[in-house]
Amino acid sequence: MSAFEAAGGRDEFNRFRPDRDAWEHSYAGPLPGHDQVSKRIVVGYGFWIYLLSDIIMFSAFFATYAVLVGATAGGPSGRDLFDLHKVAVETACLLLSSFTCGLASIGARTNRGSWFYGAMTATCLLGAAFLFIEINEFRSMIAEGAGPARSAFLSSFFALVGLHGLHVTVGLLWLLTMMAQVFAKGYRADVLRRVLCFGLFWHTLDIIWVGIFTMVYLMGVAQ
Numbered sequence: 686m687s688a689f690e691a692a693g694g695r696d697e698f699n700r701f702r703p704d705r706d707a708w709e710h711s712y713a714g715p716l717p718g719h720d721q722v723s724k725r726i727v728v729g730y731g732f733w734i735y736l737l738s739d740i741i742m743f744s745a746f747f748a749t750y751a752v753l754v755g756a757t758a759g760g761p762s763g764r765d766l767f768d769l770h771k772v773a774v775e776t777a778c779l780l781l782s783s784f785t786c787g788l789a790s791i792g793a794r795t796n797r798g799s800w801f802y803g804a805m806t807a808t809c810l811l812g813a814a815f816l817f818i819e820i821n822e823f824r825s826m827i828a829e830g831a832g833p834a835r836s837a838f839l840s841s842f843f844a845l846v847g848l849h850g851l852h853v854t855v856g857l858l859w860l861l862t863m864m865a866q867v868f869a870k871g872y873r874a875d876v877l878r879r880v881l882c883f884g885l886f887w888h889t890l891d892i893i894w895v896g897i898f899t900m901v902y903l904m905g906v907a908q
Contacts, residue, residue: 732882736889739852743893746845747900754905756837763842763905766831768822772902775818776894779853782811783891786884793880796872805864808887812857819850842901849897852890859883 754763785807792800823843826832833843863883866876 732885736885739889740893743845743848743896746841746848747896750841750845750901753837753841754908758836758838760836760839761829761831762838762908763901764908766826766829767902767906769902769906771818771822772898775815775822776898778811778815778818779891779894782808782815783888785811786887790880790884793867793872793877798867801867802864805860809857809860812853812860816850816853816857819846823847846897846901849890849893852893856883856887856890859886 785804789801789804789808792798792802792804826839831839833840860883863876863880866879870876
């Protein structure tokens with residue numbers, strides 16, 4: 686036993702030291718900021734794991750397309766089917782929506798409703814325009830007899846681009862849900878965490894689309 690303990694110093698120190706269990710028992714909750722920080726870290730870590738798993742899945746689809754891009758079975762290739770002017774407009778819509786999504790995140794953090802709702806509405810409209818152009822592209826290709834069953838190339842094309850379009854559709858539904866939650870619950874900490882996760886998801890879709898635009902459309906027309 687040390688001289689400090691023998692003199693009762695440790696007991697005096699413990700008496701004046703904040704005790705976490707006593708705090709939680711007295712105030713029916715954890716120390717301020719402790720639970721919030723922990724939950725934010727856990728949610729962020731878990732969502733990054735999901736995004737990485739999604740990127741791995743897209744990587745498999747990219748690899749499949751790269752292997753099958755030349756398997757046209759005597760049918761049309763990317764040079765015959767792709768219209769870069771429409772795809773450029775489609776790309777501009779999605780990239781601009783990433784900018785407006787960032788503005789919405791800033792509006793949410795600063796509790797500025799007009800900024801948040803206006804930017805989220807713009808993001809929704811731009812994402813819907815992207816989907817509209819993509820669906821029209823699919824419909825015109827199928828009408829020309831270039832559907833996914835025509836060749837392995839077209840099967841991999843519809844699978845890769847369609848998977849991204851499905852993610853954009855889910856993102857738009859999530860966006861509307863976030864607008865409804867902010868309207869009903871305000872800018873609570875849990876709602877802001879969901880807004881942050883949505884922003885990460887939407888920006889990831891933009892990055893994946895840049896890969897699709899380069900590998901599928903630009904390289905397809907150049908071949």
